[in-house]
Amino acid sequence: MKNYLILIILLFSMKIAAQNDAKAKFQKNKYELAVSYYKKSDFVNALDQFSIASKIRPENEIGQESIKKVDTLKEILRKEILEKVNGTWLMTGDKPSWTVNANDNFKNKLVDELVEIGNNKILFYEVDRKTKAKKLIKTEDLVYYNMDKSDALFSAFILSDGTIWNCTVDDKSKVLHVINIAKKGENGVEKITENNDEIFYKKAI
Numbered sequence: 001m002k003n004y005l006i007l008i009i010l011l012f013s014m015k016i017a018a019q020n021d022a023k024a025k026f027q028k029n030k031y032e033l034a035v036s037y038y039k040k041s042d043f044v045n046a047l048d049q050f051s052i053a054s055k056i057r058p059e060n061e062i063g064q065e066s067i068k069k070v071d072t073l074k075e076i077l078r079k080e081i082l083e084k085v086n087g088t089w090l091m092t093g094d095k096p097s098w099t100v101n102a103n104d105n106f107k108n109k110l111v112d113e114l115v116e117i118g119n120n121k122i123l124f125y126e127v128d129r130k131t132k133a134k135k136l137i138k139t140e141d142l143v144y145y146n147m148d149k150s151d152a153l154f155s156a157f158i159l160s161d162g163t164i165w166n167c168t169v170d171d172k173s174k175v176l177h178v179i180n181i182a183k184k185g186e187n188g189v190e191k192i193t194e195n196n197d198e199i200f201y202k203k204a205i
Contacts, residue, residue, distance in 0.1 A: 027056040031066060038069070043080075047073040051152035058150065067150050077154040078144060084169045085117045089176050089201035096175075096200055114204060117142070122157075147182075147189070158184060176201040 034049030047070060054066035091113040095102040109129070116123040122140040127133070145158040156166040162184040168177050180197040182189050 023056055027053050027060075027062055030056070031062050034066070034069065038073075043073050043077055047077065047154065048152045051150055054150040070150055070152070074146075074154045081155050081167070081169065082117075082119065084173045085167065085176060086119070088114055088116045088204040090114055090204045092200045092202050094198050094200070102200070115201065145182075156181065164189070174203050176203075 030049050030053040034046050034053060037043075037046035037049060050066045050069040050073065054063050054070055057063045058067065093102040093105050112127040112129060114125040114127060114134075116125065120142050122142055124137040124140070126135045126137055128135075140159050143158050145153070145156040145164050147153055153166070155168065156164055158164045163180055164182040164184065165178045166181045167179075169175070170177075178199050178201075180192055182191045184190075
């Protein structure tokens with residue numbers, strides 16, 4: 001019986017060791033892939049890979065170095081996207097502007113909705129199409145949202161109502177797409193994985 005227990009313990013220990021080796025190898029591969037992306041200035045993919053590497057074993061040297069790189073890359077990418085979104089945007093609807101329904105709905109609106117994005121503030125306006133009167137609806141502080149220290153989310157903003165919106169801009173910086181990915185409430189953050197609210201904007205002239 002004693003020998004049987006020893007054998008079970010040995011097998012269990014070998015299994016754990018094998019799992020640890022596999023984890024270490026996987027983490028190292030992810031880290032090296034992230035470094036290769038980083039050297040090519042492909043910061044979005046580098047961030048994704050560093051984020052994965054940091055979560056596998058956050059306590060070891062590779063994990064700690066990966067978390068530092070995540071912080072650095074978030075700062076770089078946030079500066080880049082802020083430069084792209086800075087300015088005034090006209091809301092075109094909840095569907096891409098090239099769709100038939102989006103164009104029809106936009107043409108039939110009586111009031112245009114504008115958003116002005118600065119370095120620290122987001123201002124929402126309504127403009128009457130007939131009178132051209134411009135009315136400030138609300139002002140929001142520009143606050144980035146982090147789900148956790150090591151995540152790869154860099155372009156999400158949280159508004160005062162707790163809604164969290166991730167934004168992307170097309171290559172020509174002409175179309176801004178925001179999608180509601182979560183909401184923060186009394187019970188914490190609830191992720192939204194289906195039927196997400198979406199808004200499309202085009203750069204105002």
